[in-house]
Amino acid sequence: MARAIDRHRRGLDRDTLYFPESDPEEEACKAAAAYLGGGPLENIALTDSTTMGLGLLYAGLRLKRGDEVLTTEHDFYATHEALRLRAVRDGIVVRKVRLYDDSATASGPEMVSRLRAAVTDRTRVVAVTWVHSGTGVRLPISEIAGALAERSRGRDEADRILLCVDAVHGMGAESSTPVELGCDFFVSGTHKWLFGPRGTGVIWGRSEAWPHVDPTIPSFSHEAMSAWRNGHPPQGPAAVLATPGGFHSFENRWALAEAFAFHRAIGPARIAARTREQASRLKDGLSRLRHVRLHTPRSAELSSGLVCCSVDGTHPGEVAARLHEDHRIVASVTPYREPYLRFGPSIVTRPEEVDALVRAMASLR
Known part of the structure; x- marks a missing residue:
């Protein structure tokens, strides 16, 4: 991976028109999609960090005034602040539930029970963290997903509860994929347990969940730029349109595929x-x-x-x-x-x- 970063950096320094033969962002999305359980690469949005991913997701979710987002007291600043800013801007309701009183003796069934009990008819999103960075507690995400699916039974698709997971301390340390966990969105930086390049991250979303998200930062994708040139709003895969445009640390992002390949090679x-x-x-x-x-x-x-x-x-x-x-x-x-x-x-x-x-x-x- 270090060699790939160096190769791209030297290419960019040598020639401002440098661009690898195969689209490196597409390769990064393919590698991420394969690592995260398969599915179309269009389910992957590329970001610069977990914080950016959470900010894009919680700012872009289609919520209206009075809709409720349920999170926990144990989540990190990035989740709490992204939701607070959304509440200030749009009048959504953010509630926090305490899942355990003593982290050392936390119980899976109790955490699921407390979260389930906190869900109301107004709850549209549940925002949790897979592995808590403050205590090391790992949530039983698949059991939480099952409880929320049961709570959503009978609701219209537009009102189904979306399960959004900050996965930064789970991805690369655990082998479960987002599909196996049963979540709707899975957000992570890649420089921690995946040992990927700094300044890189991903948002994975189910195909059925991405239509619930609007882009926050203009995309530099072909779909977005072509639509702009022709004078109409962009159309295309939601994750592609949700990937922020602008200039990034491309040598790091373009080396991301190697990080996923390294982990897949080991298993x-x-x-x-x-x-x-x-x-x-x-x-x-x-x-x-x-x-x-x-x-x-x-x-x-x-x-x-x-x-x-x-x-x-x-x-x-x-x-x-x-x-x-x-x-x-x-x-x-x-x-x-x-x-x-x-x-x-x-x-x-x-x-x-x-x-x-x-x-x-x-x-x-």
């Missing part, structure tokens, strides 16, 4: 198993330290690659700084009201490195 199921193995090893080690409190569920069914914890009497930022200074271990601090220390074991970490992290955490007593 998503093998990657998910390896990620789960590393995360479980870390959680097992941390749980034996009396001064460390684990906030991510021990169950692999309710967690993924993220592992969140706290150290008694010490701010997470101080812990992260000491780990880096004393052990060259990189940790992050969750940007929430109650911050936790966060680790991300994955296919690029080894068991010895996980064990070294546990020893480093033990030394913080």
Whole structure:
């Protein structure tokens, strides 16, 4: 992938007319569609990040004043703020439900039950996150999808509840596809667990769901530009028209296909198993330290690659700084009201490195 980025960068630097023989954006969409479970490449919109994808989706959904969007207290700023801005602009109603009281002991059936109970006749959209970046809790998306399908039974297609998922900490760490999860929209950046180029992302949507979204930023697609030249509104695949135009970091976007190809060559199921193995090893080690409190569920069914914890009497930022200074271990601090220390074991970490992290955490007593 790095070689592909460098090849495209050198081509653009050398010749302003540089463009690969095969359409690289089309190749990126094909690769994304294949990785995400098949289906037409026209179901993929390309973005620069998860935040951009969520902003485009929640700004573009066809909602009217009084329609309700249900999200959770646990979602990240990007979801909450995109929905707040939409509410200010158009008068939609945004409600937040608490899915669990203690993340470490979260229960799948309880999360589904709480969400189902919060749905009303005015609910048109449910906006959730697959793997919570603040706790590492992984939602049972397929069960949520089933509950919402049951709640939507008997509604007109225009009023069916749409399930929209921020998947950035699941895509690349888990092997389930959006089709298998049963969601309507699946939004993710690709530089995290997919280890793709920075400044790239995708929105996947069901063919039947895309007509519910209007473009927010003008597209530079052939369909849009041709319509403009001929003096009429653009017509074409909704995802294509929803892909923002303008100048992007094309060398990164054009290398995106290689990132998907790399994961498909290894096998998503093998990657998910390896990620789960590393995360479980870390959680097992941390749980034996009396001064460390684990906030991510021990169950692999309710967690993924993220592992969140706290150290008694010490701010997470101080812990992260000491780990880096004393052990060259990189940790992050969750940007929430109650911050936790966060680790991300994955296919690029080894068991010895996980064990070294546990020893480093033990030394913080």
